[in-house]
Amino acid sequence: MTTKVYITIILCGLVTWLIRVIPFALVKNFKLPDWLTHFLSFVPVAILSAIFVESLLVTRTGHFPGLNVPNFLASIPAIITAVISKSLLAVVVVGVIAMAAIRFLGWA
Amino acid sequence: MDDQLTYRSGFKDVLPTVFGYIGVGIAFGIVAKTYHLSVLMVLLMSLIVYAGSAQFIITGMLAAGSPIGAIVVSTILINARMSLMSMTVAPYFKDKSFGENIGVGSLLTDETFALSMNKLNFTNHHLNGPWLNSANIVAYLVWALATVAGSLIGGLIPNPESLGLDFAVVAMFIGLLYLQIITDRSRPLLKHLQVFLCVAILMIILMRFMAGNSAILLATILGCLFGMAVNRK
Numbered sequence: 600m601t602t603k604v605y606i607t608i609i610l611c612g613l614v615t616w617l618i619r620v621i622p623f624a625l626v627k628n629f630k631l632p633d634w635l636t637h638f639l640s641f642v643p644v645a646i647l648s649a650i651f652v653e654s655l656l657v658t659r660t661g662h663f664p665g666l667n668v669p670n671f672l673a674s675i676p677a678i679i680t681a682v683i684s685k686s687l688l689a690v691v692v693v694g695v696i697a698m699a700a701i702r703f704l705g706w707a
Numbered sequence: 708m709d710d711q712l713t714y715r716s717g718f719k720d721v722l723p724t725v726f727g728y729i730g731v732g733i734a735f736g737i738v739a740k741t742y743h744l745s746v747l748m749v750l751l752m753s754l755i756v757y758a759g760s761a762q763f764i765i766t767g768m769l770a771a772g773s774p775i776g777a778i779v780v781s782t783i784l785i786n787a788r789m790s791l792m793s794m795t796v797a798p799y800f801k802d803k804s805f806g807e808n809i810g811v812g813s814l815l816t817d818e819t820f821a822l823s824m825n826k827l828n829f830t831n832h833h834l835n836g837p838w839l840n841s842a843n844i845v846a847y848l849v850w851a852l853a854t855v856a857g858s859l860i861g862g863l864i865p866n867p868e869s870l871g872l873d874f875a876v877v878a879m880f881i882g883l884l885y886l887q888i889i890t891d892r893s894r895p896l897l898k899h900l901q902v903f904l905c906v907a908i909l910m911i912i913l914m915r916f917m918a919g920n921s922a923i924l925l926a927t928i929l930g931c932l933f934g935m936a937v938n939r940k
Binding site: 603604605606607608609610611612614615616618619620621622623624625626627631634636637638639640641642643644645646647648649650651652653654656658662663664669670673674677678681682685686687688690691692693694695696697698699700701702703 | 722723724726727730744748751752755756757758761765769775778779782783786787788789790791792793794795796797798800801805808809811812813814815817820821824869870871872873874875876877878879880881882883884885886887888889891893899902903906907909910911912914915918919920922923926927930931932934935938
Protein backbone atom coordinates (compact mmCIF):
# COMPACT_ATOMS: atom_id res chain seq x y z
CA MET A 600 0.00 0.00 0.00
CA THR A 601 2.71 2.48 1.03
CA THR A 602 4.81 1.91 -2.10
CA LYS A 603 1.71 2.19 -4.27
CA VAL A 604 0.86 5.56 -2.71
CA TYR A 605 4.33 6.95 -3.43
CA ILE A 606 4.37 5.64 -7.02
CA THR A 607 0.93 7.17 -7.58
CA ILE A 608 2.07 10.52 -6.17
CA ILE A 609 5.14 10.58 -8.43
CA LEU A 610 3.25 9.60 -11.60
CA CYS A 611 0.35 11.99 -10.95
CA GLY A 612 2.88 14.74 -10.18
CA LEU A 613 4.71 14.04 -13.43
CA VAL A 614 1.60 14.22 -15.65
CA THR A 615 0.37 17.35 -13.86
CA TRP A 616 3.75 19.02 -14.31
CA LEU A 617 3.81 18.14 -18.02
CA ILE A 618 0.29 19.58 -18.46
CA ARG A 619 1.53 22.79 -16.83
CA VAL A 620 4.84 23.25 -18.66
CA ILE A 621 4.34 21.80 -22.17
CA PRO A 622 2.27 24.83 -23.30
CA PHE A 623 5.14 27.12 -22.17
CA ALA A 624 7.65 25.09 -24.19
CA LEU A 625 5.36 25.14 -27.25
CA VAL A 626 4.62 28.86 -27.09
CA LYS A 627 8.31 29.64 -26.57
CA ASN A 628 9.33 27.78 -29.72
CA PHE A 629 6.46 28.44 -32.11
CA LYS A 630 4.54 31.54 -33.08
CA LEU A 631 0.88 31.24 -32.12
CA PRO A 632 -1.53 31.68 -35.05
CA ASP A 633 -3.82 34.73 -34.77
CA TRP A 634 -6.97 32.67 -34.30
CA LEU A 635 -5.41 30.92 -31.28
CA THR A 636 -4.39 34.24 -29.71
CA HIS A 637 -7.95 35.45 -30.24
CA PHE A 638 -9.30 32.22 -28.72
CA LEU A 639 -7.00 32.50 -25.69
CA SER A 640 -8.12 36.08 -25.02
CA PHE A 641 -11.46 34.62 -23.89
CA VAL A 642 -9.94 32.00 -21.56
CA PRO A 643 -9.75 34.12 -18.36
CA VAL A 644 -13.43 35.08 -18.21
CA ALA A 645 -14.64 31.75 -19.63
CA ILE A 646 -12.66 29.53 -17.26
CA LEU A 647 -13.41 31.61 -14.15
CA SER A 648 -17.10 31.60 -15.09
CA ALA A 649 -17.02 27.81 -15.49
CA ILE A 650 -15.26 27.27 -12.15
CA PHE A 651 -17.71 29.59 -10.36
CA VAL A 652 -20.84 28.07 -11.92
CA GLU A 653 -19.58 24.56 -11.17
CA SER A 654 -19.44 25.45 -7.49
CA LEU A 655 -23.11 26.50 -7.62
CA LEU A 656 -24.24 23.15 -9.00
CA VAL A 657 -24.59 19.63 -7.63
CA THR A 658 -24.40 16.65 -9.98
CA ARG A 659 -27.46 14.39 -9.94
CA THR A 660 -27.06 11.16 -11.89
CA GLY A 661 -29.38 11.05 -14.90
CA HIS A 662 -30.74 14.55 -14.28
CA PHE A 663 -29.72 18.12 -14.84
CA PRO A 664 -27.58 19.38 -11.94
CA GLY A 665 -29.30 20.79 -8.86
CA LEU A 666 -28.51 24.02 -7.05
CA ASN A 667 -25.85 24.01 -4.34
CA VAL A 668 -27.98 26.03 -1.91
CA PRO A 669 -25.34 27.01 0.69
CA ASN A 670 -22.84 28.10 -1.99
CA PHE A 671 -25.57 29.97 -3.85
CA LEU A 672 -26.72 31.83 -0.72
CA ALA A 673 -23.20 32.74 0.37
CA SER A 674 -22.37 33.92 -3.15
CA ILE A 675 -24.93 36.73 -2.93
CA PRO A 676 -23.16 38.78 -0.21
CA ALA A 677 -19.81 37.88 -1.83
CA ILE A 678 -20.90 39.33 -5.19
CA ILE A 679 -22.35 42.45 -3.53
CA THR A 680 -19.04 42.92 -1.67
CA ALA A 681 -17.12 42.54 -4.94
CA VAL A 682 -19.19 45.26 -6.58
CA ILE A 683 -18.93 47.65 -3.62
CA SER A 684 -15.33 47.11 -2.51
CA LYS A 685 -13.53 45.78 -5.61
CA SER A 686 -11.28 44.09 -3.03
CA LEU A 687 -10.44 40.40 -3.27
CA LEU A 688 -9.68 40.18 0.43
CA ALA A 689 -13.02 41.74 1.40
CA VAL A 690 -14.88 39.28 -0.87
CA VAL A 691 -13.14 36.30 0.72
CA VAL A 692 -13.72 37.49 4.30
CA VAL A 693 -17.41 38.35 3.72
CA GLY A 694 -17.95 35.07 1.84
CA VAL A 695 -16.48 32.95 4.64
CA ILE A 696 -18.45 34.79 7.35
CA ALA A 697 -21.63 34.46 5.27
CA MET A 698 -21.08 30.71 4.85
CA ALA A 699 -20.38 30.25 8.58
CA ALA A 700 -23.57 32.20 9.35
CA ILE A 701 -25.64 30.15 6.89
CA ARG A 702 -24.46 26.92 8.51
CA PHE A 703 -24.88 28.29 12.02
CA LEU A 704 -28.47 29.35 11.28
CA GLY A 705 -29.13 25.97 9.72
CA TRP A 706 -30.37 27.43 6.41
CA ALA A 707 -28.50 24.82 4.46
CA MET B 708 -3.55 45.77 -7.25
CA ASP B 709 -1.19 48.25 -8.97
CA ASP B 710 1.26 48.39 -11.88
CA GLN B 711 4.30 47.17 -9.90
CA LEU B 712 5.89 43.91 -11.08
CA THR B 713 8.28 43.17 -8.21
CA TYR B 714 8.77 40.32 -5.73
CA ARG B 715 7.17 42.50 -3.10
CA SER B 716 4.06 43.29 -5.13
CA GLY B 717 3.71 39.61 -6.10
CA PHE B 718 3.72 38.75 -2.41
CA LYS B 719 1.17 41.49 -1.67
CA ASP B 720 -1.13 40.56 -4.57
CA VAL B 721 -1.29 36.86 -3.68
CA LEU B 722 -2.18 37.41 0.00
CA PRO B 723 -5.99 37.53 -0.40
CA THR B 724 -5.94 34.13 -2.13
CA VAL B 725 -4.00 32.60 0.76
CA PHE B 726 -7.25 32.17 2.73
CA GLY B 727 -8.56 29.91 -0.01
CA TYR B 728 -5.44 27.76 0.08
CA ILE B 729 -5.56 27.55 3.87
CA GLY B 730 -9.25 26.62 3.98
CA VAL B 731 -9.08 23.96 1.30
CA GLY B 732 -5.59 22.79 2.35
CA ILE B 733 -6.71 22.08 5.91
CA ALA B 734 -9.81 20.33 4.59
CA PHE B 735 -7.64 18.18 2.32
CA GLY B 736 -5.28 17.28 5.19
CA ILE B 737 -8.22 16.18 7.32
CA VAL B 738 -9.72 14.09 4.51
CA ALA B 739 -6.33 12.49 3.79
CA LYS B 740 -5.94 11.69 7.47
CA THR B 741 -9.33 9.93 7.54
CA TYR B 742 -8.18 7.88 4.55
CA HIS B 743 -5.04 6.91 6.52
CA LEU B 744 -2.46 8.79 4.45
CA SER B 745 0.56 9.69 6.59
CA VAL B 746 1.71 13.29 7.13
CA LEU B 747 4.70 12.58 4.87
CA MET B 748 2.41 11.33 2.08
CA VAL B 749 0.25 14.44 2.41
CA LEU B 750 3.31 16.70 2.27
CA LEU B 751 4.78 14.92 -0.75
CA MET B 752 1.48 14.93 -2.61
CA SER B 753 1.10 18.67 -2.02
CA LEU B 754 4.68 19.35 -3.15
CA ILE B 755 4.75 16.96 -6.11
CA VAL B 756 1.18 16.96 -7.48
CA TYR B 757 0.19 20.43 -6.18
CA ALA B 758 -3.36 20.53 -7.52
CA GLY B 759 -6.31 20.90 -5.14
CA SER B 760 -9.16 19.00 -6.71
CA ALA B 761 -6.87 16.31 -8.16
CA GLN B 762 -5.43 15.62 -4.71
CA PHE B 763 -8.92 14.95 -3.29
CA ILE B 764 -9.69 12.56 -6.15
CA ILE B 765 -6.32 10.79 -5.92
CA THR B 766 -6.80 10.29 -2.18
CA GLY B 767 -10.34 8.99 -2.66
CA MET B 768 -9.28 6.60 -5.42
CA LEU B 769 -6.32 5.32 -3.37
CA ALA B 770 -8.70 4.62 -0.49
CA ALA B 771 -11.06 2.81 -2.86
CA GLY B 772 -8.17 0.63 -4.09
CA SER B 773 -8.28 1.90 -7.69
CA PRO B 774 -5.38 0.85 -9.96
CA ILE B 775 -2.57 3.38 -10.45
CA GLY B 776 -3.35 3.72 -14.19
CA ALA B 777 -6.93 4.78 -13.50
CA ILE B 778 -5.78 7.34 -10.93
CA VAL B 779 -3.26 8.82 -13.37
CA VAL B 780 -5.90 9.07 -16.14
CA SER B 781 -8.32 10.81 -13.76
CA THR B 782 -5.58 13.23 -12.77
CA ILE B 783 -4.95 14.09 -16.42
CA LEU B 784 -8.66 14.73 -17.03
CA ILE B 785 -9.04 16.89 -13.92
CA ASN B 786 -5.92 18.92 -14.63
CA ALA B 787 -6.31 19.22 -18.40
CA ARG B 788 -7.72 22.72 -18.03
CA MET B 789 -4.36 23.84 -16.62
CA SER B 790 -2.89 23.55 -20.12
CA LEU B 791 -5.34 26.25 -21.28
CA MET B 792 -4.20 28.53 -18.48
CA SER B 793 -0.51 27.87 -19.20
CA MET B 794 -1.13 28.52 -22.89
CA THR B 795 -2.74 31.85 -22.01
CA VAL B 796 0.07 33.01 -19.70
CA ALA B 797 2.96 31.68 -21.82
CA PRO B 798 2.95 34.40 -24.54
CA TYR B 799 3.90 36.98 -21.87
CA PHE B 800 7.11 34.99 -21.17
CA LYS B 801 8.03 34.21 -24.76
CA ASP B 802 11.11 36.45 -24.66
CA LYS B 803 12.30 35.07 -21.31
CA SER B 804 14.70 32.15 -20.88
CA PHE B 805 13.55 28.56 -21.19
CA GLY B 806 14.32 28.01 -17.51
CA GLU B 807 12.19 30.98 -16.46
CA ASN B 808 9.31 29.64 -18.58
CA ILE B 809 9.52 26.20 -16.96
CA GLY B 810 9.83 27.76 -13.50
CA VAL B 811 6.77 29.95 -13.91
CA GLY B 812 4.77 27.14 -15.53
CA SER B 813 5.62 24.51 -12.92
CA LEU B 814 3.78 26.31 -10.13
CA LEU B 815 0.92 27.95 -12.03
CA THR B 816 -2.49 27.37 -10.39
CA ASP B 817 -6.08 28.47 -11.04
CA GLU B 818 -5.54 31.24 -8.52
CA THR B 819 -2.18 32.60 -9.66
CA PHE B 820 -3.39 32.33 -13.27
CA ALA B 821 -6.42 34.46 -12.44
CA LEU B 822 -4.25 36.94 -10.52
CA SER B 823 -1.95 37.23 -13.55
CA MET B 824 -4.89 37.95 -15.82
CA ASN B 825 -6.09 40.67 -13.40
CA LYS B 826 -2.57 42.06 -13.15
CA LEU B 827 -2.25 42.44 -16.94
CA ASN B 828 -4.99 45.06 -16.84
CA PHE B 829 -2.83 47.24 -14.58
CA THR B 830 0.59 46.74 -16.19
CA ASN B 831 -0.10 47.62 -19.81
CA HIS B 832 -0.15 43.88 -20.59
CA HIS B 833 3.17 42.87 -19.05
CA LEU B 834 4.11 40.11 -16.64
CA ASN B 835 7.50 39.08 -15.31
CA GLY B 836 9.30 36.37 -13.40
CA PRO B 837 9.84 38.17 -10.08
CA TRP B 838 6.15 39.03 -9.69
CA LEU B 839 4.69 35.68 -10.77
CA ASN B 840 7.35 33.52 -9.07
CA SER B 841 6.80 35.36 -5.84
CA ALA B 842 3.00 34.82 -6.03
CA ASN B 843 3.49 31.18 -7.11
CA ILE B 844 5.96 30.32 -4.35
CA VAL B 845 3.86 31.89 -1.58
CA ALA B 846 0.83 29.92 -2.83
CA TYR B 847 2.89 26.71 -3.07
CA LEU B 848 4.29 26.95 0.46
CA VAL B 849 0.98 27.98 2.03
CA TRP B 850 -0.76 25.06 0.33
CA ALA B 851 1.84 22.55 1.52
CA LEU B 852 1.78 23.91 5.10
CA ALA B 853 -2.03 24.04 5.22
CA THR B 854 -2.41 20.43 4.06
CA VAL B 855 0.19 19.25 6.60
CA ALA B 856 -1.57 21.27 9.33
CA GLY B 857 -4.89 19.65 8.37
CA SER B 858 -3.31 16.23 8.49
CA LEU B 859 -1.81 16.91 11.94
CA ILE B 860 -4.98 18.33 13.50
CA GLY B 861 -7.29 15.93 11.63
CA GLY B 862 -9.84 14.66 14.13
CA LEU B 863 -9.04 17.37 16.67
CA ILE B 864 -11.27 20.09 15.26
CA PRO B 865 -14.89 19.03 14.80
CA ASN B 866 -15.78 20.20 11.32
CA PRO B 867 -13.90 22.77 9.23
CA GLU B 868 -17.08 23.32 7.20
CA SER B 869 -18.87 24.89 10.18
CA LEU B 870 -16.31 27.71 10.05
CA GLY B 871 -17.23 28.44 6.43
CA LEU B 872 -13.60 28.05 5.34
CA ASP B 873 -14.51 25.77 2.44
CA PHE B 874 -16.27 28.75 0.84
CA ALA B 875 -13.07 30.82 0.77
CA VAL B 876 -12.16 29.34 -2.60
CA VAL B 877 -15.55 30.03 -4.18
CA ALA B 878 -15.51 33.59 -2.81
CA MET B 879 -12.04 34.08 -4.24
CA PHE B 880 -13.16 32.99 -7.70
CA ILE B 881 -16.17 35.31 -7.46
CA GLY B 882 -13.81 38.19 -6.67
CA LEU B 883 -11.32 37.26 -9.40
CA LEU B 884 -14.06 36.85 -12.02
CA TYR B 885 -15.71 40.15 -11.12
CA LEU B 886 -12.38 42.02 -11.13
CA GLN B 887 -11.45 40.44 -14.45
CA ILE B 888 -14.74 41.48 -16.04
CA ILE B 889 -14.54 45.11 -14.85
CA THR B 890 -10.80 45.67 -15.36
CA ASP B 891 -10.30 43.99 -18.74
CA ARG B 892 -11.21 46.91 -20.99
CA SER B 893 -10.03 45.17 -24.15
CA ARG B 894 -13.70 44.53 -24.85
CA PRO B 895 -16.95 46.05 -23.54
CA LEU B 896 -18.60 44.79 -20.37
CA LEU B 897 -21.53 43.37 -22.33
CA LYS B 898 -19.23 41.05 -24.32
CA HIS B 899 -17.79 39.66 -21.08
CA LEU B 900 -21.29 39.08 -19.73
CA GLN B 901 -22.29 37.26 -22.92
CA VAL B 902 -19.39 34.85 -22.44
CA PHE B 903 -20.29 34.37 -18.76
CA LEU B 904 -23.92 33.63 -19.61
CA CYS B 905 -22.97 31.24 -22.40
CA VAL B 906 -20.58 29.33 -20.11
CA ALA B 907 -23.18 29.20 -17.30
CA ILE B 908 -25.79 27.65 -19.60
CA LEU B 909 -23.24 25.22 -21.02
CA MET B 910 -22.25 24.13 -17.50
CA ILE B 911 -25.87 23.33 -16.58
CA ILE B 912 -26.28 21.26 -19.74
CA LEU B 913 -22.86 19.55 -19.65
CA MET B 914 -23.06 18.58 -15.98
CA ARG B 915 -25.97 16.34 -16.85
CA PHE B 916 -23.60 14.21 -18.90
CA MET B 917 -20.17 14.52 -17.26
CA ALA B 918 -18.32 15.27 -14.06
CA GLY B 919 -17.81 18.89 -13.03
CA ASN B 920 -14.13 19.02 -13.94
CA SER B 921 -14.69 17.75 -17.50
CA ALA B 922 -17.61 20.16 -17.84
CA ILE B 923 -15.33 23.06 -16.81
CA LEU B 924 -12.83 22.18 -19.56
CA LEU B 925 -15.45 21.70 -22.29
CA ALA B 926 -17.55 24.73 -21.30
CA THR B 927 -14.41 26.90 -21.31
CA ILE B 928 -13.42 25.78 -24.81
CA LEU B 929 -16.97 26.20 -26.16
CA GLY B 930 -17.31 29.54 -24.33
CA CYS B 931 -14.11 30.83 -25.99
CA LEU B 932 -15.37 29.69 -29.42
CA PHE B 933 -18.66 31.48 -28.71
CA GLY B 934 -16.67 34.59 -27.76
CA MET B 935 -14.75 34.41 -31.04
CA ALA B 936 -17.98 33.99 -33.01
CA VAL B 937 -19.68 37.04 -31.50
CA ASN B 938 -16.50 39.14 -31.67
CA ARG B 939 -15.60 38.68 -35.33
CA LYS B 940 -12.84 41.04 -36.34
